[in-house]
Structure formats: C-alpha cells, structure tokens
Amino acid sequence: MSDNELLKNSAPLPSVRRLPLYLTVLEEFEREGKEWISTTDFSEVLFLKPIQVRKDLAHTGIIGKPKKGFKVTELISTIYNFLGWNNLTEAFLVGAGALGSALLGYSGFQRHGLNIVAAFDVSVNVIGKSIHGKEILSIEKLPDLARRMHVRLGIITVPAARAQEAADCLVSAGISGIWNFSPSKLHVPPNVVVQREDLSSGLAVLSVKLGRFD
Amino acid sequence: MSDNELLKNSAPLPSVRRLPLYLTVLEEFEREGKEWISTTDFSEVLFLKPIQVRKDLAHTGIIGKPKKGFKVTELISTIYNFLGWNNLTEAFLVGAGALGSALLGYSGFQRHGLNIVAAFDVSVNVIGKSIHGKEILSIEKLPDLARRMHVRLGIITVPAARAQEAADCLVSAGISGIWNFSPSKLHVPPNVVVQREDLSSGLAVLSVKLGRFD
DNA sequence: TAGATTGTTAATCGATTAACAATC
DNA sequence: TAGATTGTTAATCGATTAACAATC
Numbered sequence: 001m002s003d004n005e006l007l008k009n010s011a012p013l014p015s016v017r018r019l020p021l022y023l024t025v026l027e028e029f030e031r032e033g034k035e036w037i038s039t040t041d042f043s044e045v046l047f048l049k050p051i052q053v054r055k056d057l058a059h060t061g062i063i064g065k066p067k068k069g070f071k072v073t074e075l076i077s078t079i080y081n082f083l084g085w086n087n088l089t090e091a092f093l094v095g096a097g098a099l100g101s102a103l104l105g106y107s108g109f110q111r112h113g114l115n116i117v118a119a120f121d122v123s124v125n126v127i128g129k130s131i132h133g134k135e136i137l138s139i140e141k142l143p144d145l146a147r148r149m150h151v152r153l154g155i156i157t158v159p160a161a162r163a164q165e166a167a168d169c170l171v172s173a174g175i176s177g178i179w180n181f182s183p184s185k186l187h188v189p190p191n192v193v194v195q196r197e198d199l200s201s202g203l204a205v206l207s208v209k210l211g212r213f214d
Numbered sequence: 215m216s217d218n219e220l221l222k223n224s225a226p227l228p229s230v231r232r233l234p235l236y237l238t239v240l241e242e243f244e245r246e247g248k249e250w251i252s253t254t255d256f257s258e259v260l261f262l263k264p265i266q267v268r269k270d271l272a273h274t275g276i277i278g279k280p281k282k283g284f285k286v287t288e289l290i291s292t293i294y295n296f297l298g299w300n301n302l303t304e305a306f307l308v309g310a311g312a313l314g315s316a317l318l319g320y321s322g323f324q325r326h327g328l329n330i331v332a333a334f335d336v337s338v339n340v341i342g343k344s345i346h347g348k349e350i351l352s353i354e355k356l357p358d359l360a361r362r363m364h365v366r367l368g369i370i371t372v373p374a375a376r377a378q379e380a381a382d383c384l385v386s387a388g389i390s391g392i393w394n395f396s397p398s399k400l401h402v403p404p405n406v407v408v409q410r411e412d413l414s415s416g417l418a419v420l421s422v423k424l425g426r427f428d
Numbered sequence: 429t430a431g432a433t434t435g436t437t438a439a440t441c442g443a444t445t446a447a448c449a450a451t452c
Numbered sequence: 453t454a455g456a457t458t459g460t461t462a463a464t465c466g467a468t469t470a471a472c473a474a475t476c
Contacts, residue, residue, distance in 0.1 A: 012443060016422050020414035024374060024397050038457065046399050050457085051445060058459070066451045066458045083418050084425045098346075102316030112417050132312075152424070160238060177424045179416070183238050185260050195420035199411065200234035202393070203326055204297050206409035208230050210366070210391045211298045226467060252433065264433085265469060272435070280434045280475045433475090440469070451458075 011059035011082075018056050019079050020112075021046060026076045038069030085113035090151050091179075094166045095158030096121040096136045099181055103157060105132040116155065118145065122162075139169060146173035155179045156186075167194075225273035225296075232270050233293050234326075235260060240290045252283030299327035304365050305393075308380045309372035310335040310350045313395055317371060319346040330369065332359065336376075353383060360387035369393045370400075381408075 010016075025045050029037050039053040046053075057070065060082040064070045080086045088110070093100055096119050103109075104119055120139045121127055127138050137145070145151070154170035156163055156178060163182035170178055177193040180186055183200050224230075239259050243251050253267040260267075271284065274296040278284045294300045302324070307314055310333050317323075318333055334353045335341055341352050351359070359365070368384035370377055370392060377396035384392055391407040394400055397414050 010422060013419055013422075014443070016418050017415040020397060020412065020418050021399065023414075024399075040457080049445070052443095054458070055444080064458055067456050068452080069457070083421045085421065089421075089424070098316040098319035102312040105312035106413075108414075109417075112414055113421065114417060153420075177420060179420055183234060185235065185238075193420065193423040195416055195423065197413065197416045198234065199320075200237075200322075200326060201231040202409055202411045203323075203328065204230050204234050205227055206367075206391060206393055206407065207297045207299065207303075207327065208224060208227075209407040209409065210303070228467070254433080263469070266467095268434070269468080278434055281432050282476075283433070431476105435474080436472090438469105438471075440467105442465105442467085444463105444465070446463070447461085449458105449460085452456095 011056075015056040015059050016083075018048075019060070019083060022053070022056070023076065023079055026072055026079075029072050030076065034072055036065075036069045037072050037075065041069065080113075083113070085111070087113065088115045089113055089153050090115050090117045090149065091153035091155055092117065092142060092146060092151050092170070092175075093119040093155040093157060094121075094139065094142070094170065095156060095162070096123075096126050096131060097157060097159075100155075100157035101131050103155065103181075104134055114153075117149065117151065139166075142169055143173040146170070146175060151175065153177045153179065155181070157181045160184045225270075229270040229273050230297075232262075233274070233297060236267070236270070237290065237293055240286055240293070243286050244290065248286055250279075250283045251286050251289065255283065294327075297327070299325070301327065302329045303327055303367050304329050304331045304363065305367040305369055306331065306356060306360060306365050306384070306389075307333040307369040307371060308335075308353065308356070308384065309370060309376070310337075310340050310345060311371060311373075314369075314371035315345050317369065317395075318348050328367075331363065331365065353380075356383055357387040360384070360389060365389065367391045367393065369395070371395045374398045 022042060025042055026037065039050040042048065042053040043050040060078050062070060062075055062078045091114055093103060093116050100119060104116060119134050119136050120142050121136050122139050126136045129136050152175060154175045156166045158166050160182050163184040164186060167178060167186040167188055171188055171192055178186065180194055180196045183198050186194050188194055236256060239256055240251065253264040256267045257264040274292050276284060276289055276292045305328055307317060307330050314333065318330060333348050333350050334356050335350050336353050340350045343350050366389060368389045370380045372380050374396050377398040378400060381392060381400040381402055385402055385406055392400065394408055394410050397412050400408050402408055
C-alpha cells in the first residue's frame, strides 16, 4: 500500500534529497580549483554533522582516502551518475500557467538531466503561443506525441481540480513518472512513479516555525 | 547546531507537511456538503494508514467523536488555526525572474495566510515594471520599506550566487523568516527561520525512483 | 445493543548519531 | 611517525505502526 513498495534497496530518500546540496558545494570547490574535499569541509558550509555527510556519500558507492577526503571531480561525477543526471530525460509539461511558464524558463534543469521538450494546455488562449521559446500545444496531441517521442516523464502544473485528469492523460500516454506540482493526491497505476512537489507543505512548515516565535 | 534548536515541542514536521493534504480533502467534503469525516475517509483518498491520520490530527488539538469522526468545518478551522493561516503574514519577494513572477501570480497564497506585498530586484530591466499587478522595486528600497511596513517574511527567488546577498539584505531589514527557493544554504542568525524549497531535491528523489525501473 | 471509530500506550522501524579501528 | 579522516559496527532517537480499551 506504500508508495515505495517497488523502491527498496537504495539510499534513504532523505540522503538523496541532500545530494544536490553537496553538488552546489562541490561545484564551488571546483570553480576554486580545489582537488580534494572532506566531510568536515561539507559540514562547515552546510551545518551538517560530518558523520551524516559520510553516510550520505557512502550510498553513492564512492570511496574516499583517509586524511584527504574525496576527489572533487570524481565525487561530482559519482553523484551525477547516481542520480542519473548525466543523460537527459525528456519530459512533457502539462499546464502552461504561471508556474508552468516558470519551469519552462528555468535553465538549470538541463544540468540536472531534465529536458522539457514540449508543453501542453487546454486553454485556447495559450495554445499556439510560445513561452521561453517553447510552443504550447493542445493537450489532445499529448498521447500521440508522447508515444512517438518515447517521453517518460510528465510535469503537472495545472490547478488542483484538473490534476487527476492531467495524470490520467499522461498515464494513458504510457508515461512512467510524474512530477506533480499540484496540491492533489494523484491516483496512478503502481508502475508509475509520482513525486509530489507541494508548495503548501513547505509553507505549512514555515508557518509553524514562524509561529513558534510569536 | 541544528536548524531546529528553537523549535521543540510541536508537531513533528512530517505531520505538519501532511496537514495541507488533509485540507484539500476537507474542502472537497465541504463542497459536497458533508458534515463528518473519519480517518478512514482520509486514508482511502490519500492512501495513508488511518492511524497516521489520527496521530497527525491529534497534534492540532482537535477532539473527535467515536463512530462519527471529526466535524468537517471544525477540522478545517482547527488546521487553519494551527498553521496560522487565518491571519495574513505579509511578505517581500526578492528576485523577479521566472520563478519569482510565478509566485507573484499564484493566487492560492492568500488562502494560506501569505500576502506578497512587494517584489524587489537588482536589474534595471525589471525595476519599475509591474508583474501580475505588483510593481517591482529596487532592492535598495527593501530595508527601509520592510521596517516601515513591519514585514516579517522574505521570499528568495534569485539565482544561487545571489542568494546569500539577498538573505543578508532581508536579515538586516529585521525580517524573521525566509522562504528560500534557491539551491544555496543560507547563513543567518539563529533567530531567523529559513525554509528551503529546493526543486533539485525533489528532482533527485524522482530521478532515483525512476532509475529503479530501468 | 453492536460495532465503528476514537485516543492512548506500547512495539517496530528507519534514519541519525556515536564510537572506534583501519589507513594514508 | 602522528594525526586527520575514512568506513563500519553499534547506540540513540524520532516517526510510524500496532494493539486495545474507551465511547458514542
């Protein structure tokens, strides 16, 4: 019944979430021309305990050198490899509103192995228009195009009320993963992976933390 | 040394993150005119275990009725209360790029107690322009305005390299919380709360889950 | 009443942290 | 060599789940 039923035997998800954080530090070190980085280096910048960094990095399979740490370039490519960010995954985006447009315009995804190849909407007001150089297509064309282009990933940025509908469309198009930016819980078959990216969860945490100071 | 040092004695953060999810179900029930909702109702829609829902709701302090569950309207207002979403927090947004514009255009924040009252940028290309009806001001005006308007919250949507600078500016303006959409770790004094909302963390999780199916 | 659902106390599970020997 | 840092094994901590009596 759990979301993670098929996902055993890998790094703990909290560790996976921290890996991109390590990448930002690593890239900084690389720019500065440093060859080695230790877990204490990480811990000082990120306010984490060195032992936690060591455990996290161990999950990627990298092996360090006592007294030195890890080779910066090697660790970067190991993490990229671990995350599968060295080969591009092509994605369709559904919902070309404010948030969808923002994601279309975010250039950083390319470096993270994500390539949004097309965007779709239901509204005649945006269909045919172009946002950040990408043409918005009618949602009706999605299933056919997805199969022809072998697109594996769908990004949902429609309002909550339309999210399930968008998910159904993507599933019927044979997609294998969904990045869901709507606050809705999606019902999909067990072979489809869903990652919820819900701003309201983050805002809830922030609100509670802030409230503690009143 | 931990981020949560000052934040003891409240609901566990994973529970807090789930509360907005319950709200979407509750609002659906309310629209349908239902008076009562049980933890099994929640669990069926959200694929959670009833016991987890019960534990989560207990943290808000609400008391249910055996055999009936919880009063829909009462539970909604209890959660809103718990999150502090019934009175508006005013916020400044720093960085009027693609993501910043999207957040400026997101009408859902009002319902979640968040009111973005002004946006700031460093670029002369956007200063003076208006996005979704909100004028973009020069970052130089931020400290003075923040103090005069008693703004408590800052939202950072600048590129990683400018994030610390933006945080310093907000901190010097007396802000007490930061919602950080950049991938950088921010260094702030202990009385300032930071909530990181990092897309790359979510993408990392999604990538690992997807990779598991290859 | 009978039975569904609550609230509470205890058991389990998984992630974080500690301790320490191995190593360069 | 001496000491910093690694990798590993064990202890702790906190969240999830189970069990069950209380209740309407």
